[in-house]
Amino acid sequence: MLAPKDTATRERRSLDGLWNFMLDPDGTGRRDRWYEQLPPGAVEMPVPSSYNDVLADPAGRDHVGDVWYETSFWIPPSWAGRRIAIRFGSATHRGEVWVNGQPVAVHQGGYTPFEADITAVATPGEESRVTVAVSNVLTWQTIPPGYVEDTAGGRRQRYFHDFFNYAGLHRHVWLTATPTARVEDITVRTGLDGADGTVSYRVEVAGQGAARLGTQLSLADASGDEVARGSGPEGVLRVESPRLWRPGDGYLYQLTVELRDGSTLVDSYPLAVGVRTVEVNGARFLINGKPFYFRGFGRHEDIPIRGKGHDDVWMVHDFALMEWVGANSFRTSHYPYAEEVLDYADRRGVVVIDETPAVGLNMGLGGGIFGTQGLPTFSEATVNAATQEAHRQAIAELIARDKNHPCVVAWSIANEPESDTQAARAYFEPLAAQARALDPTRPVGFANVMLAPPDKDVISDLFDVLLLNRYYGWYVDTGDLAAAEVHLEAELRAWAAKHDKPIVMTEYGADTLAGLHDVVPGPWSEEYQAALLEMSHRVFDRVDAVVGEQIWHFADFATSSGIMRVGGNKKGVFTRDRQPKAAVAHLRQRWSQAP
Numbered sequence: 001m002l003a004p005k006d007t008a009t010r011e012r013r014s015l016d017g018l019w020n021f022m023l024d025p026d027g028t029g030r031r032d033r034w035y036e037q038l039p040p041g042a043v044e045m046p047v048p049s050s051y052n053d054v055l056a057d058p059a060g061r062d063h064v065g066d067v068w069y070e071t072s073f074w075i076p077p078s079w080a081g082r083r084i085a086i087r088f089g090s091a092t093h094r095g096e097v098w099v100n101g102q103p104v105a106v107h108q109g110g111y112t113p114f115e116a117d118i119t120a121v122a123t124p125g126e127e128s129r130v131t132v133a134v135s136n137v138l139t140w141q142t143i144p145p146g147y148v149e150d151t152a153g154g155r156r157q158r159y160f161h162d163f164f165n166y167a168g169l170h171r172h173v174w175l176t177a178t179p180t181a182r183v184e185d186i187t188v189r190t191g192l193d194g195a196d197g198t199v200s201y202r203v204e205v206a207g208q209g210a211a212r213l214g215t216q217l218s219l220a221d222a223s224g225d226e227v228a229r230g231s232g233p234e235g236v237l238r239v240e241s242p243r244l245w246r247p248g249d250g251y252l253y254q255l256t257v258e259l260r261d262g263s264t265l266v267d268s269y270p271l272a273v274g275v276r277t278v279e280v281n282g283a284r285f286l287i288n289g290k291p292f293y294f295r296g297f298g299r300h301e302d303i304p305i306r307g308k309g310h311d312d313v314w315m316v317h318d319f320a321l322m323e324w325v326g327a328n329s330f331r332t333s334h335y336p337y338a339e340e341v342l343d344y345a346d347r348r349g350v351v352v353i354d355e356t357p358a359v360g361l362n363m364g365l366g367g368g369i370f371g372t373q374g375l376p377t378f379s380e381a382t383v384n385a386a387t388q389e390a391h392r393q394a395i396a397e398l399i400a401r402d403k404n405h406p407c408v409v410a411w412s413i414a415n416e417p418e419s420d421t422q423a424a425r426a427y428f429e430p431l432a433a434q435a436r437a438l439d440p441t442r443p444v445g446f447a448n449v450m451l452a453p454p455d456k457d458v459i460s461d462l463f464d465v466l467l468l469n470r471y472y473g474w475y476v477d478t479g480d481l482a483a484a485e486v487h488l489e490a491e492l493r494a495w496a497a498k499h500d501k502p503i504v505m506t507e508y509g510a511d512t513l514a515g516l517h518d519v520v521p522g523p524w525s526e527e528y529q530a531a532l533l534e535m536s537h538r539v540f541d542r543v544d545a546v547v548g549e550q551i552w553h554f555a556d557f558a559t560s561s562g563i564m565r566v567g568g569n570k571k572g573v574f575t576r577d578r579q580p581k582a583a584v585a586h587l588r589q590r591w592s593q594a595p
């Protein structure tokens with residue numbers, strides 16, 4: 001799905017700002033036709049942002065169900081005759097949209113974009129109104145899953161993942177005008193052929209008359225000089241001695257796709273293209289044919305007050321901090337991040353493992369840690385065929401959105417699912433195949449949980465890379481780093497013996513209370529976090545198959561409440577307001593040296 005852009009033939013207008021906002025605790029908004037106008041009592045709510053922490057009110061923070069957003073806008077008279085749409089970067093977890101009281105779109109899935117064609121319901125030169133009902137409800141059939149419980153305190157959303165269920169309009173909202181006959185999608189795959197780079201492309205068009213338009217393509221380097229041109233909806237461009245996109249050097253070409261009617265320009269769309277290859281060879285992870293070692297973090301879109309609302313200030317700052325500590329990569333744990341984040345990673349040369357929102361498909365993790373227990377993961381009443389269908393959709397939407405980003409080098413289709421049962425194998429086999437069919441150019445993996453070590457896991461053979469989340473020294477061998485070191489090494493060697501695949505450590509770490517110090521490092525102290533990371537790094541350096549380390553976590557983040565969490569998850573090497581803990585000194589030292 002193409003991102004909205006201003007071009008010679010396209011225009012966009014931001015609808016970000018303060019929208020009218022109302023909770024719908026009793027679920028009466030549809031019956032009472034709030035899509036025609038919100039009733040008295042609406043407040044103002046910033047977009048983009050999570051709504052939960054903005055108002056100083058538990059009603060908003062703990063709300064379960066729909067909230068309603070409404071704003072008005074003008075469509076410029078000059079947009080007459082064009083296709084007009086409203087495009088949401090996301091609505092978490094479900095968005096239903098009306099324009100001038102008419103239903104125009106429904107989208108399930110909280111972290112991928114969708115648009116509503118409003119050409120037929122809104123008139124250029126007049127004022128229009130858009131209303132969105134956003135639901136934060138998670139069920140057994142959503143990705144991620146959850147369920148709603150009636151309690152003495154009211155309806156409560158239960159979920160199986162360790163981050164707060166922030167909701168709302170988290171990303172930019174655009175009003176867009178495109179030509180009716182238009183470029184609908186572009187797929188680009190890059191390769192190396194001797195000294196040449198190859199850019200194979202496929203252009204899809206849509207709209208009346210689009211099929212008879214001519215397609216022309218031009219590839220320009222970063223200084224704007226054309227290096228290749230082509231025509232037709234499919235083909236391969238060759239770039240002589242290309243400057244490759246590499247970790248640390250986000251060099252981008254620009255592919256301009258034009259639709260023409262004779263010599264008349266009908267549509268034009270520019271796409272950033274990084275020429276690079278990704279490949280798994282035995283236990284090596286190769287970028288441009290060279291072994292790559294991942295250094296970095298699991299992260300969250302999580303900042304004070306805004307929650308998961310996209311914010312350029314925090315984005316640029318977080319990348320600056322990652323670069324400052326020497327990180328070269330991160331995983332979009334545990335859902336697709338805002339598109340702007342991937343654009344920025346492309347430009348900064350930061351490597352990304354891109355993850356779906358499939359987190360919490362594991363009832364074995366209950367045991368009191370995340371507040372659930374005693375249920376089968378896969379069953380008619382829990383994660384079932386409908387959940388799998390939603391998961392399929394989540395994979396398809398992630399790949400459709402992010403397939404052209406050079407920064408994305410692997411797909412993670414789930415985090416810590418149950419993976420030690422035949423039911424898990426039946427569930428994941430078609431999903432792994434689907435991801436690979438949608439994108440044969442990138443390795444596919446999933447983040448494996450501690451409960452499924454190599455002698456229990458029955459699904460890793462379906463995948464290209466082993467992504468391992470391990471908590472030796474924290475959830476097991478707590479406070480005993482000597483034992484942790486032995487056990488971590490033994491497990492990694494067992495993985496390496498069983499599969500000839502690269503291992504990326506996608507989680508390891510310790511909760512750490514900033515300011516708590518300990519001469520003899522004990523759990524929760526800053527010294528213990530540093531010691532646990534140092535111990536883990538010693539082990540990784542001894543096991544050849546380990547090709548990466550991504551610490552859990554970049555920064556402290558909000559979670560639901562529970563006795564395992566002290567004001568959220570404290571495994572960040574930075575605090576939630578991005579101040580360094582003691583472990584950062586070790587990281588800066590380690591990550592400034594060649595792997």
Ligand code: BDP
Nearest residue numbers: 162415416469507552569571
């Ligand atoms: C893993 C999860 C991650 C949690 C982390 C933790 O993948 O989301 O936040 O453990 O417990 O189970 O800190």
